[in-house]
Amino acid sequence: MLDIKNVQSGYGDIRVLRGIDLHLSSGEFVGLWGHNGMGKSTLMRTILGYLPAKAGTISFEGQNITTLATHRRARMGIGLVPQGRAIFPHLSVLDNLRMGAVSSGHEREAIVESVLQHFPRLNNYLDRPGGLLSGGEQQLLALARCLCGQPKLMLLDEPTEGIQPSIIAEMVDTLHAIRKATGLTLLLVEQNQAFIGSLADRVLTMQKGVLINESSTRDFLNNTHAFSTA
Numbered sequence: 001m002l003d004i005k006n007v008q009s010g011y012g013d014i015r016v017l018r019g020i021d022l023h024l025s026s027g028e029f030v031g032l033w034g035h036n037g038m039g040k041s042t043l044m045r046t047i048l049g050y051l052p053a054k055a056g057t058i059s060f061e062g063q064n065i066t067t068l069a070t071h072r073r074a075r076m077g078i079g080l081v082p083q084g085r086a087i088f089p090h091l092s093v094l095d096n097l098r099m100g101a102v103s104s105g106h107e108r109e110a111i112v113e114s115v116l117q118h119f120p121r122l123n124n125y126l127d128r129p130g131g132l133l134s135g136g137e138q139q140l141l142a143l144a145r146c147l148c149g150q151p152k153l154m155l156l157d158e159p160t161e162g163i164q165p166s167i168i169a170e171m172v173d174t175l176h177a178i179r180k181a182t183g184l185t186l187l188l189v190e191q192n193q194a195f196i197g198s199l200a201d202r203v204l205t206m207q208k209g210v211l212i213n214e215s216s217t218r219d220f221l222n223n224t225h226a227f228s229t230a
């Protein structure tokens with residue numbers, strides 16, 4: 001589904017990604033692990049086109065999207081849940097979700113309703129401004145809003161950051177249920193190894209803008225100590 005070959009990118013003259021090769025098959029859940037500042041979010045931004053690739057190619061479902069505008073990549077089925085959530089704090093929960101489904105025309109309300117079935121907690125707060133939800137609830141809202149865009153590939157950037165354990169557990173169950181229902185493909189950036197372990201089929205490790213390791217989730221969890229001290 002996603003093929004990344006020798007991609008480099010960064011900010012101005014600062015090179016962050018130094019040659020990334022990555023392949024995701026349809027329906028896979030893949031974890032991307034690494035310490036702060038290694039380039040994980042930069043890779044997410046480059047896949048969606050917020051940052052241009054300075055070298056290499058990105059293909060999605062067989063089409064070269066390396067220079068395609070971000071909104072066109074989104075329309076093809078790539079969705080991002082950014083680090084820090086970026087919900088609309090003054091819009092109600094329901095309107096946040098409608099914004100996620102804005103390109104779906106007359107099907108919008110039906111899509112929002114079907115996504116909400118996976119998020120019973122949000123159903124209790126539909127009229128509440130998003131900014132008044134707890135951090136964990138805002139993360140669920142960001143996840144649900146992305147799903148309202150009916151992505152085939154979801155890029156999920158550090159969803160557990162600062163979130164209470166009960167909501168993290170809920171997020172795991174919700175993502176498993178959505179995977180079963182929709183066949184979603186997921187690229188999950190995380191530093192929480194237990195969270196990656198409960199979702200990913202395999203785990204890639206990034207260090208200083210390159211992928212230095214790929215392992216099964218079981219091996220990743222067994223070798224966690226080695227990675228932590230690398």
Ligand SMILES: Nc1ncnc2c1ncn2[C@@H]1O[C@H](COP(=O)(O)OP(=O)(O)OP(=O)(O)O)[C@@H](O)[C@H]1O
Nearest residue numbers: 011014016034035036037038039040041042043083
């Ligand atoms: N807008 C920006 N302008 C300049 N440099 C940036 C910008 N955003 C990130 N960087 C730098 O790029 C490098 C990679 O950052 P990135 O956010 O991709 O790392 P990360 O692996 O996602 O880490 P974290 O888990 O802390 O988000 C860091 O050195 C960071 O300081």
